[in-house]
Amino acid sequence: MDKYHLVKQFSKPEDGEYVPITFIEFTRKLVGWSPGLRRSVYVENEDDKDKLKRVREVNLMIAINHLSGNTSSIELTDEEMAQFEEVYNSFIGKGGQLMYTRKKVDKKTVSFFEVHETGRKTAEAPGKYMLSDRM
Numbered sequence: 320m321d322k323y324h325l326v327k328q329f330s331k332p333e334d335g336e337y338v339p340i341t342f343i344e345f346t347r348k349l350v351g352w353s354p355g356l357r358r359s360v361y362v363e364n365e366d367d368k369d370k371l372k373r374v375r376e377v378n379l380m381i382a383i384n385h386l387s388g389n390t391s392s393i394e395l396t397d398e399e400m401a402q403f404e405e406v407y408n409s410f411i412g413k414g415g416q417l418m419y420t421r422k423k424v425d426k427k428t429v430s431f432f433e434v435h436e437t438g439r440k441t442a443e444a445p446g447k448y449m450l451s452d453r454m
Contacts, residue, residue, distance in 0.1 A: 337418040337420050337433070338385075338419045338420070339386065339417070339418055340383060340385065340391070340417050340418070341382060341383040341417065342380070342407060342417060343382055343383065345378055345381075345400070346378075346379045346381070347379070348361050348362070348376070348377060349362035349376055349377075350374070350376075350377050350394070351367075351372060351375070352371060353370070354372060362374065378396070378397065378400045379393075380392070380394075380400075393430060398429075402431065403430075406434055407432075410434045413434065415434040415436045416434065416435050416436075417432060417433075417434060418435050419431075419432055
C-alpha cells in the first residue's frame with residue numbers, strides 16, 4: 320500500500336494506521352473554504368474573511384512527523400484537543416512514543432492520539448570499569 324498519505328504536511332492516516340509524532344506547539348487559526356481555489360485556506364487578515372465560506376476557528380497542532388522527518392500540521396476540534404492533552408499528560412509521566420491516528424466515530428472521522436511504549440529499557444547508571452576489565 321502507498322504510504323505517501325502519511326508523510327504529507329497534512330497527514331491523514333486510515334483507521335489502524337499510526338504516525339509517530341513529537342508535539343511542538345498549538346496555535347488558534349481562522350480557516351475558511353475558498354470557492355475559487357476549491358480548498359480550505361487560513362485567514363491571514365480580516366479582509367480575506369469576506370471572500371471565504373464557512374469561516375471557523377480551529378486548533379492547529381504543529382508536530383514532527385517521524386515517518387517523513389518534517390513538520391506536519393493537524394487541525395483539531397476542542398474535543399480532540401482535550402483528548403490530546405490527556406494523552407500528552409500520560410506521555411510526560413510514563414514516557415513512550417506519541418502516536419497519531421484517525422478513527423471513525425458515527426459518520427465523522429476524528430483525530431485520536433495514543434502513547435505506545437517504546438520497548439527499550441533504560442539501564443541504571445552505567446558502572447565504572449576499565450577497558451581491560453571488559454576485554
